[in-house]
Structure formats: structure tokens, C-alpha cells
Amino acid sequence: MTTGRDDDALSWDGDDDPTLDLGDSAGSDPAPEAPARSSVPELPRGYTAVGKSSEAVGAAGTPDAASVEEETPAGGDTVAEPRSLGNGALVALGVLGGVYALYAIGWIVGGLRLQGWRPFLVTDLMYQGSLWLAVLAPVLWFATVVLLTRTGRTWVRFAWLGAGAVLLVPWPFVLIGAVGQ
Template sequence: MSDARDDEALGWAGDDDPTLAPEGAPAGAAAPRARAPRRGETAPAAARRTVLDEAEDAEDRAAERELEEAERASAQLSSAALIGLGVLGGVYLLYTIGWIVFFSRYELAIDVTFGVFSDLIARTLAIAAAPLWFVATLLITQRRRRYRFLWLVIGVLVLIPWPFLIGGTA
């Protein structure tokens, strides 16, 4: 048995257009169409709709809606937005390098005490803060792009490596 969708695969849109009739056929002759069953007649097996067919159609429509929503959500960024993200990403990279340079200027104590351990954790978090802020902002603001640059600028202001810029020592 053939399905209605299988029959559609064998034809082109506009097959019933009278201007596309084969040569030698009358101008009004179009491709023959299956007639709808009359009252009291049963439909041919290919034209019968089952619950499974309706479920498949509903699933196809849902998948198409989901695809359209995903396409709208992943609309491409403008050139200015890409340049802005690149510049802000570069600033965050420089901040990370600044924290690494600042912390590499002096050595850690050899003995392992709570103070030394907590200082090591603080250094690690200070170095990782800038890239984590950048990535987290990009991930959290995927759906609300108008807030993305606001949060990135806030991070630029908050995460400045002041000790490196001032020239102090830890």
C-alpha cells in the first residue's frame, strides 16, 4: 500500500497546472486526480487516514515548529556585535594574563598551612574569574542578547587586576 506522502514524492508542485500539459493534449487537460469518495462509498486504502497517520502529521508539525523556533533563536550576530565580542574577549584574556603575571612575581611559602592553602585557592579563583565570567555570560544570555553586552561590560569593570595595574606586590 502506498501512503499519501509517498504519492507526493512522485509528483512536482504544479503538476495539475493546465499550461504544463504535454504536447498534443488539449490545453485544459491536466494530470488526472483521484476523486473523493461519494456518500456511501468507502475511500480507497491509500486515501484512508489512520490514527497513526494523524499522529505522524502532528509530530511533523511539532518538529517543524521547533526547528523554526531554533532558527529564530540562533539568528546570526551582526558584524558589530561580533567585533564587540572579540574586543571584550580580548580584554578578558588580558585580565587573565595580568593576574597570572601578578601572581608569578613572588613565591609561595614551602610549609602547607591553612593560610597558604587558602591563598593558593584565592589566586586560582582570581586567575579563573575573567574567563569564567566571559563564558558564563555568553551561556546565560543566549536568549536575551540585549543584556549580554551589559553583563560583559560590568565584568570588565569588576574584574580589573588592580594590583597588576598599580604595580603592587602581594
């Protein structure tokens, strides 16, 4: 049985180019040696090692740990990159963002329902300022938590978002409602 290039399933113009000839498959030419692999196992791009000895596992295309230590700034400070969230965390973040948006709407509706009681409670300027601070509070809380916990653990982010969901309930809307008494 011949194993030459004439037995290939497809042939194209230029197949007889000597630079393409890697030798016959019978093994007369030794195969080129694979490049030397480092002792550090590598993960595919986009994967992160977790658990015991995860520091020893490198990602594909990243330098070894020894060269990373050489590249750190003189002060020894390293800048942590934001961690990517999983699908469940992204969905939960979107749901909580929607809750905070509804809270802002609830503060608007509930605050406007209290305008009839305003002369008895506070002056007009104080009422308007506190109303718009209350409306912006859920939005500011959500944005602040998301920005400040980018490099932190996911459970810390959701703990702060959960605390804000409890603290920022629009009480005027809850107690009076959209229609009133």
C-alpha cells in the same frame, strides 16, 4: 517570425523530447497556474522580521502561525533558539573576549608579583587558591555570560560583559605592574 524550438540559441541532443515541450511561446497553451500563496508574507531564509507586525511575517519554508500553535508542547512551553549575531556584535564579542583573556594574564602576572608579600598577608594554601580563582574569574565570567544570554537580547549580553570588564580588573597588575616598584 517563427518562435519554434529551432530558433533557440543553443540546441542539445534530446531537445526534441516531447516531455520537455512546454508549448510555443505564442501562447497557444495556457501557462500553468502559480500555487496559491498564503496571506502571510514570507521572508527569504536567514532573514528575521522586526518592528510592528513582525509576528505576521513568516520565514521561507516555515509553517503558518496556526500550524505552529498546534505543534507547541502540551505545557505551552516553547524553546527559544539562539539569535544570530551581526558582524559588529561578533567583532565586539571577540574584542571583549580578548580583554578578558588579558585580564586573566594580568591576574597571573600581578598575583605572582605579590608572592613576596604573601607571608605577611595569608597562608600559602589560601594564597594559591585565591590566585587561581582570580585567574579563572574573567574566563568563567565571559563563558557564563555568553552561555546564559544566548537567547536574550544582545544589549543585555554586552551590559553583563561590560560590568564584568569593570569588576574584574586585575588590581595587583595595575597597582604594582609587571616590573614592580
